[in-house]
Amino acid sequence: MNAWALETGSKLPPLVPGKLRLYSMRFCPYAQRALLMLNAKGLDHEVVNVNLARRPEWYNDVLPAGTVPVLYQDEKVISGSMPIAEYLEEAYPQPRLLPSDPYLKALDRSFLDSALACASLIGSISMKRGSKEEHWANFIKKIGLFEKELGKRKTTYFGGDQPGLVDYVVWPAFPPALAFSKLYPDLKMPAAEEFPLFSRWLQAMRGHPVVKATVNEDHVFLYAKSGQEGDRDYNAGLQK
Amino acid sequence: MNAWALETGSKLPPLVPGKLRLYSMRFCPYAQRALLMLNAKGLDHEVVNVNLARRPEWYNDVLPAGTVPVLYQDEKVISGSMPIAEYLEEAYPQPRLLPSDPYLKALDRSFLDSALACASLIGSISMKRGSKEEHWANFIKKIGLFEKELGKRKTTYFGGDQPGLVDYVVWPAFPPALAFSKLYPDLKMPAAEEFPLFSRWLQAMRGHPVVKATVNEDHVFLYAKSGQEGDRDYNAGLQK
Numbered sequence: 199m200n201a202w203a204l205e206t207g208s209k210l211p212p213l214v215p216g217k218l219r220l221y222s223m224r225f226c227p228y229a230q231r232a233l234l235m236l237n238a239k240g241l242d243h244e245v246v247n248v249n250l251a252r253r254p255e256w257y258n259d260v261l262p263a264g265t266v267p268v269l270y271q272d273e274k275v276i277s278g279s280m281p282i283a284e285y286l287e288e289a290y291p292q293p294r295l296l297p298s299d300p301y302l303k304a305l306d307r308s309f310l311d312s313a314l315a316c317a318s319l320i321g322s323i324s325m326k327r328g329s330k331e332e333h334w335a336n337f338i339k340k341i342g343l344f345e346k347e348l349g350k351r352k353t354t355y356f357g358g359d360q361p362g363l364v365d366y367v368v369w370p371a372f373p374p375a376l377a378f379s380k381l382y383p384d385l386k387m388p389a390a391e392e393f394p395l396f397s398r399w400l401q402a403m404r405g406h407p408v409v410k411a412t413v414n415e416d417h418v419f420l421y422a423k424s425g426q427e428g429d430r431d432y433n434a435g436l437q438k
Numbered sequence: 439m440n441a442w443a444l445e446t447g448s449k450l451p452p453l454v455p456g457k458l459r460l461y462s463m464r465f466c467p468y469a470q471r472a473l474l475m476l477n478a479k480g481l482d483h484e485v486v487n488v489n490l491a492r493r494p495e496w497y498n499d500v501l502p503a504g505t506v507p508v509l510y511q512d513e514k515v516i517s518g519s520m521p522i523a524e525y526l527e528e529a530y531p532q533p534r535l536l537p538s539d540p541y542l543k544a545l546d547r548s549f550l551d552s553a554l555a556c557a558s559l560i561g562s563i564s565m566k567r568g569s570k571e572e573h574w575a576n577f578i579k580k581i582g583l584f585e586k587e588l589g590k591r592k593t594t595y596f597g598g599d600q601p602g603l604v605d606y607v608v609w610p611a612f613p614p615a616l617a618f619s620k621l622y623p624d625l626k627m628p629a630a631e632e633f634p635l636f637s638r639w640l641q642a643m644r645g646h647p648v649v650k651a652t653v654n655e656d657h658v659f660l661y662a663k664s665g666q667e668g669d670r671d672y673n674a675g676l677q678k
Contacts, residue, residue: 284543307520
């Protein structure tokens with residue numbers, strides 16, 4: 199249940215009383231936000247991965263908004279990556295991943311207000327919607343905002359000397375971006391000298407234990423490649 | 439300062455110590471979110487309206503994200519309609535406009551996750567981007583979500599028997615939508631029988647004192663008309 203994507207014909211595994219369950223797709227950047235938050239909080243949980251091309255019969259009943267991620271716990275159901283991330287922060291305050299001061303929290307939210315679009319820009323390349331060069335150019339513009347914000351904060355991570363909610367919710371755009379920069383010679387990640395603070399952040403996030411335990415970059419690359427070749431492999435990198 | 443839009447050549451009025459200042463544009467649905475929250479909380483504040491076509495020289499210094507709304511109070515600066523709305527809720531908890539229970543708050547945020555797009559759909563019609571028929575069709579689909587959610591909640595407003603944060607932040611799409619439905623015969627608001635709960639909500643919001651004190655629908659109509667005719671009047675309805 200924790201890896202192989204359930205597809206048409208699969209049975210819906212019964213909920214475990216009290217246990218958090220995340221409906222996910224291993225390579226969905228929105229679902230990754232929720233998963234990183236669960237892991238950063240050290241919360242016991244289970245993941246049900248779904249094959250979005252051959253959807254299980256129970257898909258619409260279980261995913262009321264029609265998309266992953268959805269978080270369940272007993273009768274509680276929360277849809278949407280940011281509502282889930284904010285819920286986990288409020289319901290499980292330790293470790294704290296957003297400042298408790300309302301103004302500092304507002305600064306995090308203001309930054310996210312523009313930075314979160316990274317995921318949809320990369321998602322459009324992934325889904326082959328519109329011009330990939332144009333999406334990439336807008337993505338690189340957003341990286342300019344990262345550089346500026348890290349310069350203001352004077353810390354390695356947006357969250358300080360450890361990643362916080364901001365880091366975990368913006369991060370999931372980067373593994374697919376790195377994959378696309380390998381797949382397409384014209385999609386170049388910026389040079390370290392151009393955006394030194396961003397580049398330090400990128401390396402720090404790639405090496406952080408919470409990120410490493412959640413996202414396998416080699417698998418993301420295989421998935422990105424399969425998608426661009428036209429046969430999206432929801433189980434990329436797994437052995438059945 | 440509270441109405442006429444400041445333009446090129448205007449002086450930046452000095453901040454009043456301790457006082458909340460909202461940089462706004464009278465017909466921006468995002469700025470309206472912030473304004474409705476300020477009024478619903480009964481917070482003393484001042485509004486600086488900006489002419490977006492003939493921007494004041496101080497525009498970029500004062501509006502770091504390049505857009506309204508921005509909230510100032512002394513050295514505090516918050517950009518973005520939702521960060522401002524959430525900040526006002528946290529910093530000024532009375533009257534409470536979001537549930538305090540994390541799960542109920544998550545349900546509000548999940549609904550907003552899809553409903554907030556109403557503003558950008560109507561904004562695209564306002565800015566004449568893409569096909570207005572297509573944006574309108576997507577807007578009407580969102581109204582279907584309103585109907586469903588109000589049916590679940592079994593209350594007049596999303597916030598209960600009084601509007602809450604959800605109501606105030608989704609509302610600003612509707613005055614321009616009503617204006618467009620008058621300007622264009624093919625953009626029809628749904629019949630009351632089709633979406634009875636939504637229609638009751640719409641009428642209740644239109645008549646609510648906080649909404650009536652914030653948005654003048656006749657002025658919104660004049661602004662929408664001027665924009666569609668090609669000469670956006672940021673001071674529509676005002677006498678100099």
